[in-house]
Amino acid sequence: MTIGVERPQGGRLVDQFEYGLDAPICLTWELTYACNLACVHCLSSSGRRDPRELSTDECKALVDEFERMQVFYVNIGGGEPTVRPDFWELLDYAVAHHVGVKFSTNGFRITPERAERLAATDYVDVQISLDGATAAVNDAVRGQGTYDAALRAMANLRAAGMKDFKLSVVCTRHNIGQLDEFKAIADTYGAQLRLTRLRPSGRGADVWDELHPLPHQQRELYDWLVANGDQVLTGDSFFHLSAYGPADGSGALPGLNLCGAGRVVCLVDPVGDVYACPFAIHDQFLAGNLREDGGFDTIWKTAPLFLDLRSPQTGGACTSCSAYDSCRGGCMAAKFFTGLPLDGPDPECVKGNSEGTLARDPERPGSSQDHSHTGTVRNAPVPLTLLRTRPVSACDESPLVAG
């Protein structure tokens, strides 16, 4: 496969993965940019459907291609994938073609009847998003009523006998202190807790400075993850925190602990664009389009961007750091969207090595697509704190009111 790059024989698996695989291990497929919500940190700036989105037939052809490539399962997201009228049809089609599906949802459409159907299929897993262990913390990020909707969906799944579905949490400054509560919620519903990293991608760039965990919270998160080990999934999100461990890498969290972008991971977006990873929806990480560039298999195997990501990378400024073998410089997307060089430290480098560059406020690249709602949304986020200070007197607000 990987043309032009000579792969060493044997050695550690993680080194092999850096040279890429014949097909991705972990493929995210965002079915639609349409969403009934307007989460403040949405990675894909979703809201409105794109008229160019893949048709039902095109989606089925892509499933056929995944089956031929033995992509064992796909992570389906959006947008809110259940908003697509053909969502359940596509789910059945994938399962019938030996492509397992884990789909992410806000839970609004996981009715008791749907939950029954989901519980009856081995090949389908569900991931409910919840970003606060209390409604106040969650609804501030995800929107009014979304906490209740997520818990209702989990109750329906539990009642249907669905086991080990996922409760997926994006870790923020406001919920790091709630990790035990999240675990308790997951346990209550027979779900498995999954914690992932907030990324400055999509609308996440707008809220990054206010929501990304503070340095002492990163330590708290790392210690919590170490204490809970395999009980909690992380989607390999937090390998930048491995630098808290000893230099020999023994403090690494469970998982591959490498940036899988274009090597073991990629993203197919609703219009058929293939990106290096779900957190990198930007022209700079666009490998090709399914309709124009010969289909998914060809893009995965021959796109120049992917071949480049699979060639040996330099650690740049990080090479001299004692923790480089543990954290590998962190997340490419997090660096890119905060305006940092890709061969330098992560914006959340636990050694503080990005602080100097960030203090100079590097120019951020912005996004190359935006499908955000333009009008009002029924379940809009509810600010956690007042954004403005209280007026000193009524007449500061309105000059017509007598002070």
Next chain:
Amino acid sequence: MPVLPGAAWELSPSVSLRPEPFGALAYDFVTRKLSFLKSPTLVDVVRRLGDAADVEDALLGAGVPAAERDRYVAALGTLAASGIIRERQAA
């Protein structure tokens, strides 16, 4: 469960193997667990298990040298522990 060279084993029916340059990925569609087989020869052994008379036969068929036999039997033990291969029931 120990894998004995004289016993008959097979790939679990819910598991699929995908060849990769380093060996193979093994995915269990029921447990949704992904595992890695880290040598092409081990993949060959696993693929042969189902049709071989016993483990010994599969090792021979895949050309595993006598000196490495124990190492491969131990690797099969790991695969058995994670449910990727299972003991074959007598027909």
